[in-house]
Amino acid sequence: MKKVLIISTSIRAGSNSEILANKFYDGAKDAGHNVELITLRNKNVSFCRGCMACQKLGKCVQNDDANEITDKICESDVIVWVTPIYYYEMSGQMKTMIDRANSLYSRDYKFKEVYLLTVAADDDPKTPQHAIGGIQGWIDCFEGVSLKGTLFLGGINDPNEIKKDERLQEAYEMGKNI
Numbered sequence: 467m468k469k470v471l472i473i474s475t476s477i478r479a480g481s482n483s484e485i486l487a488n489k490f491y492d493g494a495k496d497a498g499h500n501v502e503l504i505t506l507r508n509k510n511v512s513f514c515r516g517c518m519a520c521q522k523l524g525k526c527v528q529n530d531d532a533n534e535i536t537d538k539i540c541e542s543d544v545i546v547w548v549t550p551i552y553y554y555e556m557s558g559q560m561k562t563m564i565d566r567a568n569s570l571y572s573r574d575y576k577f578k579e580v581y582l583l584t585v586a587a588d589d590d591p592k593t594p595q596h597a598i599g600g601i602q603g604w605i606d607c608f609e610g611v612s613l614k615g616t617l618f619l620g621g622i623n624d625p626n627e628i629k630k631d632e633r634l635q636e637a638y639e640m641g642k643n644i
């Protein structure tokens with residue numbers, strides 16, 4: 467049994483990527499894993515100030531929701547980042563959270579496996595390539611961690627549009643097979 471943390475980063479109501487995240491959750495749960503899904507909606511996560519105090523303190527000096535999320539990342543085996551594509555990249559919310567989790571760099575983190583789930587209006591398979599490059603850049607900073615899987619659902623734009631999409635099953639299967 468693995469400890470799995472799914473981080474949904476879209477904050478809009480009827481988020482397509484969050485629906486995708488929930489399917490992954492269902493698959494991982496059905497496989498018997500210990501799974502938690504958190505969303506950045508209604509969370510307060512300010513920008514990283516770049517002070518680097520986190521490298522000594524093991525946490526950020528800013529007292530918002532980022533430290534609790536970072537602790538959850540630190541203690542999980544599997545991290546699943548879920549994001550809408552914004553300007554052919556990961557969402558700003560996701561990048562801000564990644565930066566705010568900078569204390570991980572000097573901590574005894576547990577995670578070894580990372581997944582990236584993306585949704586966009588464009589259905590060109592290349593649409594998530596920069597987001598994949600971005601998360602790979604994060605992963606490369608952590609020894610022993612690898613990108614285990616990516617899933618992209620294109621052609622999805624309006625809130626809740628993904629709900630009847632048959633490709634949701636792919637997220638379920640990915641979650642089930644971690």
Ligand SMILES: Cc1cc2nc3c(=O)[nH]c(=O)nc-3n(C[C@H](O)[C@H](O)[C@H](O)COP(=O)(O)O)c2cc1C
Pocket residue numbers: 476477478480481482483484549550551552553554555585586587588589593622623624625626
């Ligand atoms: C600021 C912003 C930038 C976006 N940039 C892109 C883009 O570059 N390519 C694309 O195909 N869709 C883009 N979209 C559309 C979203 O990826 C799409 O609506 C997606 O379904 C949103 O997922 P969500 O419902 O989980 O937030 C953008 C949306 C927003 C709000």
